[in-house]
Amino acid sequence: MYTKYFGFNEKPFTLTPNPRFIFLSKHHKEAFAHLLYGINNHYGFIELIGEVGTGKTTVLRTLLGQLQEENYRTALIFNPCLTGSELLRSINHEFGLEAKSEYTNELLAELNRFLLSETENGRTVVLVIDEAQNLKPEVLEQIRLISNLETDNDKLIQIILAGQPELEALLERPDLRQLNQRIAVRYRLKSMSMNETRDYIKHRMEIAGDTGGVSFTRYAIKWIHLYTRGVPRMINILCDRALLIGYGDERRRITSTLVSRGIREILNLPQAGRQRLTLMAAAVIVILCSLLAIVTVQQKTAASPKQAQPAPSETVSKNEASDSKTTSASTKETAAPVQKTESMSDVKTDIQEDILTYDQHDFHIHAFNAIAEKWGVRPIKIFGGKLTIPDIFSKLAEKRNLQLAEFNGSLETALSYNLPLLASTKASGNLGHYFLAITAHNGDTLSISPSLKGKESLAIKELNQALTGRFYLVWQNRGQIPTTLANGEARFEIRTLQLLLQKAGFYKERIDGAYSSATIKGVRDFQHAKGITDNPQLGELTLAVLSFYDSTNTIPTLKGHTSP
Secondary structure (H helix, E strand, O other): OOHHHHOOOOOOOOOOOOHHHOOOOHHHHHHHHHHHHHHHOOOOEEEEEEOOOOOHHHHHHHHHHHOOOOOEEEEEEOOOOOOHHHHHHHHHHHOOOOOOOOOHHHHHHHHHHHHHHHHHOOOEEEEEEOOHHHOOHHHHHHHHHHHOOEOOOOEOOEEEEEEOHHHHHHHOOHHHHHHHHHEEEEEEEOOOOHHHHHHHHHHHHHHOOOOOOOEEOHHHHHHHHHHHOOOHHHHHHHHHHHHHHHHHOOOOEEOHHHHHHHHHHHHOOOHHHHHHHHHHHHHHHHHHHHHHHHHHHHHHHOOOOOOOOOOOOOOOOOOOOOOHHHHOOOOOOOOOOOOOOOOHHHHHHHHHHHHOOOOHHHHHHHHHHHHHHHHOOOOOOOOOOOOOOOHHHHHHHHOOOOEEEEEEOOHHHHHHOOOOEEEEEEEEEOOEEEEEEEEEEEOOEEEEEEEEOOEEEEEHHHHHOOEEEEEEEEEOOOOOOOOEOOOOOEOOHHHHHHHHHHHHOOOOOOOOOEOOHHHHHHHHHHHHHHOOOOOOOEOHHHHHHHHHHOOOOOEEEOOEEEOO
16 A cells, blocks of 8 residues: 555565564564574474564574575474374474374384485484474473484484474473473574664665655654564554555655554554553653663763773573683784894795694684674584585575675785675685684775784784785675676575665665666676676675675674664
8 A cells, every 4th residue: 555655665564474574673683693593403302482472483584595495494383282192193294204004113114214314414403393383282292202212322313393482381390391391492582672673674675666655764664663562563563554654644654653653553442542652752762861871971971981892702501511612712822022123034934934833724613603793693512523614604694694704905905895704815724725804894904813912902913914816705694695697687685786786876776676787887896896706797796895885784894884
């Protein structure tokens, strides 16, 4: 109804889950990391708890989308109101197995053969049971018996129980204590913060094709967050109603007044209730303004700012093992300061010698975790293989929704792209060249990881002598734009590409989702301006550099962060 009026291609706030609209808040990302950690470490049972509408299904869909078929076999049960034998038949059916038998032992035997076969082929089997709070105790006991299918060394199936807080209470029953004790990884999904609510609204409007035809005021967003408590489903309901009211009133600016009207209509309040709600909204706004003023005054009158201390990292699970090789930096003697008369060739030699004092695998672990910290994703805590770059590094990065874009050229050009990056050094080992993480650019110095010559930062001229000229930018393709496009191709993701080119100043035509001659010209002009090899089919490096202009998300850069 209101989509054309506001310039959308579709309704931005629908209740049906749509993968294109997925928005992962901090807590969603943490939940995703916990689930993936439990699966990859074969803990057997994993629990995800969250209130209605907080996005449990979003997390599960994202997880299942990340588990590639060559390494995982997955099944999703979303109707748990079943008997024990019915559940077994459903599980076997989801895995494509024979599921006609009425006998539990035959169904279990068929499932066990399947699990052993998949394990022998190096694949991890994952079973997800959504709305698990509706499971009967006897069915949960059947699930516990499924988890008994194991070898001498490993669990054959990883089971995720996702549900509302009632699931937690259900598992605390004395007759289910055996199952409850087996759950090694647990996570309670929390609602979104005020800033995340704002980002969520902007994200959904952007995906729906926002061209500036409507906007939410700051106080409207605050009122939305206060009413919905940051629950995505409630945000969708209220924003949809507010847009409908704005359309009816021919308003293109959604204010707190329109949001209040939306709340009244949703709650179907009588007139007296409406007046109380209006007064309460006014009171909340006054309180928020007062608090903001107090905080501002305190910040201005503070004698000296204190440096914030980093928060201790959270333990993923109580069973998580520690690994000194990957969680602590190598103990190194502080190098003597470089004399002013030292030649640049001597500097290069010193750096390379210092690099070679590291185990190459540990060196790359430090580099990976520095990049992970910059992007706010989970670090590597335990890793048994060899972290080669780019192949293994890129696979681990993909599981954290990060990508690598290769670039060959000068350090100066690489730094101009203003994204965290990996730099190949001239020091070599069994895993090829040692790669160093560059995470910040401050004047003439660069922050690096791991530390070299006893320092966490080095002068650009000093470091440049030890580099080969091969780099990998670390970025996120949040718009899911294909890295290769054909002339004339039309798809929704190209709208995001056109918006990024527009924000970068290289596209002024209509946002229509077509890879037209005008869009290709914008791509080529952008490539020429950024020193990227001409590629009319787009390319990963072009997308990586363009991602810097994504104003709908906070992006870590070498000189701070970009904010929407």
